[in-house]
Amino acid sequence: DGGITQSPKYLFRKEGQNVTLSCEQNLNHDAMYWYRQDPGQGLRLIYYSQIVNDFQKGDIAEGYSVSREKKESFPLTVTSAQKNPTAFYLCASSNPGQGEGEQFFGPGTRLTVL
Amino acid sequence: GENVEQHPSTLSVQEGDSAVIKCTYSDSASNYFPWYKQELGKRPQLIIDIRSNVGEKKDQRIAVTLNKTAKHFSLHITETQPEDSAVYFCAASIGNSGYALNFGKGTSLLVTP
Numbered sequence: 001d002g003g004i005t006q007s008p009k010y011l012f013r014k015e016g017q018n019v020t021l022s023c024e025q026n027l028n029h030d031a032m033y034w035y036r037q038d039p040g041q042g043l044r045l046i047y048y049s050q051i052v053n054d055f056q057k058g059d060i061a062e063g064y065s066v067s068r069e070k071k072e073s074f075p076l077t078v079t080s081a082q083k084n085p086t087a088f089y090l091c092a093s094s095n096p097g098q099g100e101g102e103q104f105f106g107p108g109t110r111l112t113v114l
Numbered sequence: 115g116e117n118v119e120q121h122p123s124t125l126s127v128q129e130g131d132s133a134v135i136k137c138t139y140s141d142s143a144s145n146y147f148p149w150y151k152q153e154l155g156k157r158p159q160l161i162i163d164i165r166s167n168v169g170e171k172k173d174q175r176i177a178v179t180l181n182k183t184a185k186h187f188s189l190h191i192t193e194t195q196p197e198d199s200a201v202y203f204c205a206a207s208i209g210n211s212g213y214a215l216n217f218g219k220g221t222s223l224l225v226t227p
Contacts, residue, residue, distance in 0.1 A: 033214060042120075042203055042219040043158070058214070090157065096213045101146045101165075103215065105157040 003027045006091050006106035013085075013113050021076045021109045023091030029104075030097050032074035036060060037088040037108075046089075049074055050096070078111065085113045118206050120218025128226055133194050135221045137204035138186040146207035147180060147187050148215070153200045161202075162189070194225045 004025040013019045023032065031050050035043040045058030049068040063082025068074055074093075078085045088110050092103040120137045127133050139147075148163035164171045164178045164187065171178050175194075180187040191198055201222050205215040 031213065035217075040123075040219060043205075043215075043217040045208075045214060045216065048214045056214075059216075094213055101148060101163060101207070101213045102160045103148075103213070105159070107157055 004091065004093055004104050004106040006089075006109050008109060009107065011109055011111045013111070015113055016080045018077055018079050019085075019111065021078065021089055021091075021111070023074045023076065023106055025072055025074075025093040025104075025106075027093055027095070027104065028071070029093035029095045030071070031094045032068065033092045033094075033103060034058075034064075034066065034074070034076045035090045035092065037090055043090065046076065085111060087111060118204060118216045118218040120204050120221060122221060123219065124222045124224075126224045126226065127194055129194060129196060131194055133189075133191045133198070133223055133225075135189045135202055135204065135223075136186060137188070137206075137218050138184075139206040139216070140185065141206060141209060141216070142185070143209035144206040144216075146213055147178070148205050149178060149189050150203045150205065150217075151200045152203065152220075158203060191223075194223075196225050196227055199223055199225045 007022045033048040034046040044060050047066040049055035065077045090108045091106040094103045118139050145166040150158035151161045152158040164180050175192045177190040201220045203220050204218040208214045
C-alpha cells in the first residue's frame with residue numbers, strides 16, 4: 001500500500017507525557033508530511049519536510065516537534081505542551097522534485113491521551 | 115494559514131445520479147489542486163488532481179474543473195455507484211512549498227441503491 005508505514009496503529013499515553021510517532025517510507029520520496037485528522041475537521045498540516053535536515057511548520061505546529069535525519073524517516077513527537085493531543089495522525093510522502101504532486105498516506109496512528 | 119472551504123459537508127444521492135462537491139481557496143499562489151477519497155477506516159487516496167494551467171480534467175466518471183480567477187474548483191462524479199460512498203477531501207497547494215497541502219473539511223457522500 002504505497003510503501004509508507006506508521007507505527008503503532010493505536011497508542012495510549014498519560015497526560016503530561018511526550019510520545020513519538022513513527023513514519024517510514026521506502027518510496028525514495030524527498031518530501032514528507034504530518035497531518036492531524038479530527039472528526040469534521042479534515043486534515044490539518046502539522047509539519048512538513050522537503051529535504052533531509054530541513055522542515056517547516058504547518059498551521060498547527062504548536063506542541064509538536066519533528067526531525068528529518070534520514071530521507072526515509074520523519075518521526076513526530078507530541079509533547080506535553082500540546083493541549084488536545086488525542087487525534088488520528090497521518091503521515092504522507094511525495095516526490096515534488098519529479099513534478100509529482102500526489103501524496104501517499106500511511107495507515108495512521110490513533111493517539112489517545114488519558 | 116490560508117483556507118480551503120468545502121461544500122456541502124454531507125451529500126446523499128441515488129445510485130446513477132451525479133454528485134458535485136465545491137471548494138474555494140484563498141492562497142493566490144496555489145497551483146496544484148488534488149481530490150482525495152477516504153473510505154471508513156482507511157487512508158486517503160488520490161482520485162484526481164488538476165494544475166493551475168488546466169481548466170478541466172476528466173478520468174472516466176470523475177471530472178474536476180478549476181476557475182483560477184474565482185479561486186474555486188469542483189469535483190463531479192457521474193453515474194454514482196454505492197462504492198463511491200466515502201468522505202471526499204479537496205486540497206490546494208501551499209504557495210511554493212513543494213506541494214504541501216491545505217485540505218478542506220471533507221464531504222461525506224452517501225450513494226443509496
